[in-house]
Amino acid sequence: MATKAEVLDFIRIYGDKMAEHRQELTDFDQAIGDGDHGINMNRGFKAVSEKLPTLGDKNIDDILKAVGMTLVSTVGGASGPLYGTAFMKAGTVLKGKEELSDQDVISAFEEGVGGIKFRGKAVQGEKTILDSMIPAIDAIKKSISEGNSMTVALEAGEKAAWEGVEYTKTIIATKGRASYLGERSIGHQDPGATSMAYLFQAAKEAAKKSGK
């Protein structure tokens, strides 16, 4: 079970990570893209963190929708509509919820990844966010189905996400700015897959902090 406080904590932790890894994500993006991923994500989540104090009395679905709406107007790059759609879509399956069951968390992740696929018209294996997100969600589902707690499942999810990031080094980008580089994109990890791996890391840390 995840409480509203844990969800808010997760968003705060993720925002801190986007500030902490701003330069690193930007450097990865400079290698194969337009070099603004860290700057954009940090700007978006800074706006989110300014908004969070006003969201405390809202339901979880409204919180996630507000996060998404903020991102699409403050991130500035492609990650704005992608992460924004993910948060908004995740919100739609949690209507009126004040706390989340493990199944709710999985549904939210699945709805989020569906939103990113729809928005980006992308599939796994194109050197995008999806290459860390899909394996992470699969690992979480597997772990929960084996009877583990959400904290253990999120640990497995984060591990799978980082493996996905490693995998992006081996493939050619066919979506986004990096696709202009063709084979020269090989050897570089995808910045979007990386920022998504930090999202699972943040979720894991929020779950661990709550001691469940």
Place this chain on the structure above:
Amino acid sequence: MVGIVVVSHSQKIAEGAKELAHQMAPDAQIAAAGGMHNGEIGTDVAKITEAIQSVLSDDGVVIVVDLGSAIMSSEMAIEMIPDNKKIIIVDSPIIEGTIFGAVESTIGSPLEKVIEVLKAAKNYKKF
């Protein structure tokens, strides 16, 4: 009159395309949605949504974009507007498309014709 929305990562490009098009068609309904709310480089769904609404009529709206997130942000902006069947993103060069669209819309052409002209701007020979 068909409205035109110019979506660029750069506020200056969007404003510039509008300015240039207005020189040829002063009455054209053009809204510039370039950059972020503070003028930084990027695209902003709220800004694009407002721009669409400012030129929206029963005649419809065409959106011209530069690249990347301009397309996804424009798609999201369209989804924010309830009656959005006649709001169309057109694959057209942003500056030429804005100018051609401005001229075409002010002579009263319907949405389909404006879209056709915008698409044709892609093959327009400059010399």
